[in-house]
Amino acid sequence: DQAWYQVLVNGVSTRVHDVEGLPSGMEILADLNEFSSHKYDWASQPRWLGSANDLEHKTRGSVILAFKSEADALHAIEHSVCVFGQLCSAHRFEDVRRLRTCDNCCGLDHTARICTKPKRCGVCGSNDHTTATHSCDQMECEFYSTSRPAGSHCEHTKLKCPHCKGEHAMRDPKCPVWQRRREALCKPQHKAAKMGGAPKLQRTKSRAAMKDAAKASGSKEQTADTTGDEGEAPAAKPKKRKDNKGKGKETA
Known part of the structure; x- marks a missing residue:
């Protein structure tokens, strides 16, 4: 299963030049890919929060973005997201099902x-x-x-x-x-169903958890760089042993 990391982007324009009606998820995605300086790894197309009828008389609305990595979700939250030429704030999104x-x-x-x-x-x-x-x-x-x-x-x-x-x-x-x-109904995490099915909607990870995961990922990369050219671990320091007089001597 693949985890989804969702953020909510507020203040997205519902009326865009050369676009008839409410911009579709594909049109929003195309704009993000073309004008964003950061290359995101998307888990799905963006989707509006609310129906087209709800947004019909509004000039701005909220859009949900889904990423495959925590690092991308955290980047969007910390740096905001530019959609249709407008810088929009992004926040952690919680998708909670109604208790029946x-x-x-x-x-x-x-x-x-x-x-x-x-x-x-x-x-x-x-x-x-x-x-x-x-x-x-x-x-x-x-x-x-x-x-x-x-x-x-x-x-x-x-x-x-x-x-x-x-x-x-x-x-x-x-x-x-x-x-x-x-x-x-609020447990982590968005899990995409196998074979491309729809995900089970649950709570996304907290901002602090995403930061910890990003730091852990960076630490693993640094550890990998300390290995030798052939992928071997660095040579261990020589150990010392004591002779009969108690003085330490190095051993190979």
């Missing part, structure tokens, strides 16, 4: 449309009803009411998380299970 929840069983790995599991409430943990059909046992009490702040509920229901059994409803940011699932 099932409205039927409260599962975190699928949606209700394909769910075959028993129903479960994300408010009280009951198996008698779903989250959407939860209601208060108190007469004339609306569990969700327009008289209360958005998203808040009445004080009669005893909350029980269906995941951690804690005293809160599903999707609560404090839920440890919810937190772990979100973190699992």
